[in-house]
Amino acid sequence: MIEVRNVTKNFRNVTALRSLNVSFGENRIYGLLGRNGAGKSTLLNLMTNRLIPTEGFLYLDGFPLTENDRVLGKIFCMSENTLYEPSVRVERIFKWTAMFYPAFDTAYAAALAEKFGLDTRKKVGQLSTGYRSIFKLVLTLASGAEYLLFDEPVLGLDANHRQLFYEELLARYSKRPCTVILSTHLIEEIASLIEHVVIIKDGRILLDRPAEEIHNMGFTVSGKKDEVEKWCAGKNILGSQEIGGLMLAHILGRRSDIPASLTATPLDLQQLFIHLTNS
Amino acid sequence: MKIKQMFLWQLKSSLPAFIIFFCIITALTTVLTIVFARNGNGTFNMAAASIGVFFLFVVGCASFAENLHIAFGNGVSRRTHFLSFLLFAAFSSALTAFVCVLIDMIPSLSPSTYIPLLTDTPGMQIFFYFTLNFGFMAFGYFLAGAYYRMNKAAKITVSIIIPAAAITCFVLIMNTAAPVGPEVQPLPLFLQWMLASIMNAALFWLLFAALFLFLGWLVTRRAGIRQQQPAG
Amino acid sequence: MKIDFESGIPIYLQIADQIEDAVLSGIFPEDTQVPSTTELSTLYKINPATVLKGITLLTGNGVLYKRRGVGMFVCTGAKEKIQARRKQSFFDDYVASLLSEAEKLGISPDEVISMIKEGAKND
Numbered sequence: 231m232i233e234v235r236n237v238t239k240n241f242r243n244v245t246a247l248r249s250l251n252v253s254f255g256e257n258r259i260y261g262l263l264g265r266n267g268a269g270k271s272t273l274l275n276l277m278t279n280r281l282i283p284t285e286g287f288l289y290l291d292g293f294p295l296t297e298n299d300r301v302l303g304k305i306f307c308m309s310e311n312t313l314y315e316p317s318v319r320v321e322r323i324f325k326w327t328a329m330f331y332p333a334f335d336t337a338y339a340a341a342l343a344e345k346f347g348l349d350t351r352k353k354v355g356q357l358s359t360g361y362r363s364i365f366k367l368v369l370t371l372a373s374g375a376e377y378l379l380f381d382e383p384v385l386g387l388d389a390n391h392r393q394l395f396y397e398e399l400l401a402r403y404s405k406r407p408c409t410v411i412l413s414t415h416l417i418e419e420i421a422s423l424i425e426h427v428v429i430i431k432d433g434r435i436l437l438d439r440p441a442e443e444i445h446n447m448g449f450t451v452s453g454k455k456d457e458v459e460k461w462c463a464g465k466n467i468l469g470s471q472e473i474g475g476l477m478l479a480h481i482l483g484r485r486s487d488i489p490a491s492l493t494a495t496p497l498d499l500q501q502l503f504i505h506l507t508n509s
Numbered sequence: 510m511k512i513k514q515m516f517l518w519q520l521k522s523s524l525p526a527f528i529i530f531f532c533i534i535t536a537l538t539t540v541l542t543i544v545f546a547r548n549g550n551g552t553f554n555m556a557a558a559s560i561g562v563f564f565l566f567v568v569g570c571a572s573f574a575e576n577l578h579i580a581f582g583n584g585v586s587r588r589t590h591f592l593s594f595l596l597f598a599a600f601s602s603a604l605t606a607f608v609c610v611l612i613d614m615i616p617s618l619s620p621s622t623y624i625p626l627l628t629d630t631p632g633m634q635i636f637f638y639f640t641l642n643f644g645f646m647a648f649g650y651f652l653a654g655a656y657y658r659m660n661k662a663a664k665i666t667v668s669i670i671i672p673a674a675a676i677t678c679f680v681l682i683m684n685t686a687a688p689v690g691p692e693v694q695p696l697p698l699f700l701q702w703m704l705a706s707i708m709n710a711a712l713f714w715l716l717f718a719a720l721f722l723f724l725g726w727l728v729t730r731r732a733g734i735r736q737q738q739p740a741g
Numbered sequence: 742m743k744i745d746f747e748s749g750i751p752i753y754l755q756i757a758d759q760i761e762d763a764v765l766s767g768i769f770p771e772d773t774q775v776p777s778t779t780e781l782s783t784l785y786k787i788n789p790a791t792v793l794k795g796i797t798l799l800t801g802n803g804v805l806y807k808r809r810g811v812g813m814f815v816c817t818g819a820k821e822k823i824q825a826r827r828k829q830s831f832f833d834d835y836v837a838s839l840l841s842e843a844e845k846l847g848i849s850p851d852e853v854i855s856m857i858k859e860g861a862k863n864d
Contacts, residue, residue: 281736309582309734329514401779445751
């Protein structure tokens with residue numbers, strides 16, 4: 231389990247995370263969601279020792295994580311930045327990674343590269359944005375680590391490759407259970423993959439719940455404007471839209487008896503996310 | 510600790526550069542020795558060991574960001590990254606000193622055109638060049654680290670201050686022989702002591718290395734990845 | 742088989758329903774193996790834990806059973822069990838909503854009955 235305890239991270243003039251508390255349990259698939267600049271990458275970078283917290287501590291299975299080689303070897307993080315020199319060949323990086331991660335599966339990496347059509351003899355600098363993502367995905371999936379962190383995993387990938395990634399991720403997860411953290415903007419695509427949702431807003435945790443509960447968290451009611459307004463009074467309204475005399479209201483909370491004149495539809499993760507994170 | 514892996518990685522990734530460097534210097538020295546021996550006039554000394562110092566300075570500069578990123582990408586701490594650099598710097602300084610002192614012996618095969626740069630024993634020379642190499646590698650590492658950590662304004666300031674300081678030092682060294690005011694007396698005295706024997710000079714470069722390794726650790730200790738910072 | 746992520750029905754219930762449908766229509770005959778959790782999870786790109794929850798529901802209902810080390814199989818008599826259970830909920834799921842829709846349109850229950858009879862004849 232990775233625990234983040236009261237972590238604050240300040241950059242020169244910006245506070246990216248404010249005394250944040252969250253934990254990621256074993257063998258689960260997490261969705262880490264947030265708008266641009268919410269602090270997702272900062273959190274992932276802190277969990278992999280790529281940044282040092284200004285305040286607070288991070289633990290893995292109870293051991294301090296920062297500057298701890300033994301513990302850090304259990305985590306592999308696919309980052310937004312490419313950490314390799316552009317002049318190095320992909321196959322060489324596979325070899326290097328195998329040196330640092332003894333559980334790295336070279337045969338699996340080669341098989342994945344072939345499935346995605348990644349030419350491992352190419353240099354990192356020669357890869358397109360999509361293939362750079364694919365290269366990092368393959369590296370992470372094959373790393374053999376117990377915690378796989380993905381920061382924008384499908385950046386620049388076409389629909390076919392995205393589907394292939396989700397399939398391969400689930401296959402890897404089923405074969406060798408591990409903790410997966412997916413940080414992405416494409417919420418709809420991962421909604422069914424994840425077991426648990428963590429939403430960050432302005433460097434704080436906004437929501438931390440099992441994905442199943444999301445279905446019951448909110449709903450949309452629609453009907454005549456005055457009736458909707460009357461019924462919604464005193465309820466937690468996330469947002470509303472009006473078209474002519476018709477009104478849509480997005481409500482946070484469990485669905486209670488709704489009069490026959492109003493229609494209720496469920497609020498999916500994407501809609502919930504948009505309404506929660508709208509400022 | 511993944512010191513071994515980090516060390517091996519540095520060795521593997523920089524081995525071609527070392528081999529190419531040694532080959533070029535050896536070839537150049539051999540060719541020039543033959544040319545001078547044929548002509549029979551003038552004297553020749555390649556000073557390969559001094560060229561090696563600059564080569565290692567560049568290696569030191571290149572060691573910071575690339576190694577740090579490899580460490581970040583592979584779950585290696587800053588501490589291990591720094592220690593592995595220390596190990597690699599010591600190893601490559603010793604290797605380069607050894608090989609370059611050997612290369613510098615090539616011109617002595619033609620005694621008529623050869624004047625040695627240093628008259629000390631080869632062992633002593635290797636030790637001296639080792640300390641010089643080590644010092645400059647540490648210096649390069651620190652410079653690269655400091656640049657990595659600095660923002661734009663600091664980079665510009667430092668880019669002006671360092672050359673200015675270097676020129677001042679150079680002027681001071683050039684004026685060592687000439688008597689100057691008493692307030693700067695200790696510095697020329699120290700420089701004279703340093704130039705008195707190769708052992709003193711080696712000691713000086715070891716101190717130099719220690720200073721920049723310490724500064725190097727300071728810039729490494731809390732170095733972070735560069736990420737797109739959130740606006741506002 | 743198709744999972745509808747926007748229907749508001751929990752995904753594990755949809756999975757369970759669809760396996761039951763397949764048993765009813767004979768796609769998975771009794772005493773044969775059904776796809777594994779991993780296969781279903783990668784096919785629909787759904788978290789394995791969610792799929793497992795659906796399958797666990799079916800083992801509790803006596804539709805599926807586990808053969809250790811082999812996989813999940815359809816129970817004998819599963820088809821009748823599903824039919825019996827679904828008949829019970831048929832009234833709530835279909836008859837009740839049929840009557841309420843008929844009321845909105847001003848169709849009397851007698852007219853509904855004759856429409857049903859007509860429909861059955863044409864079939």
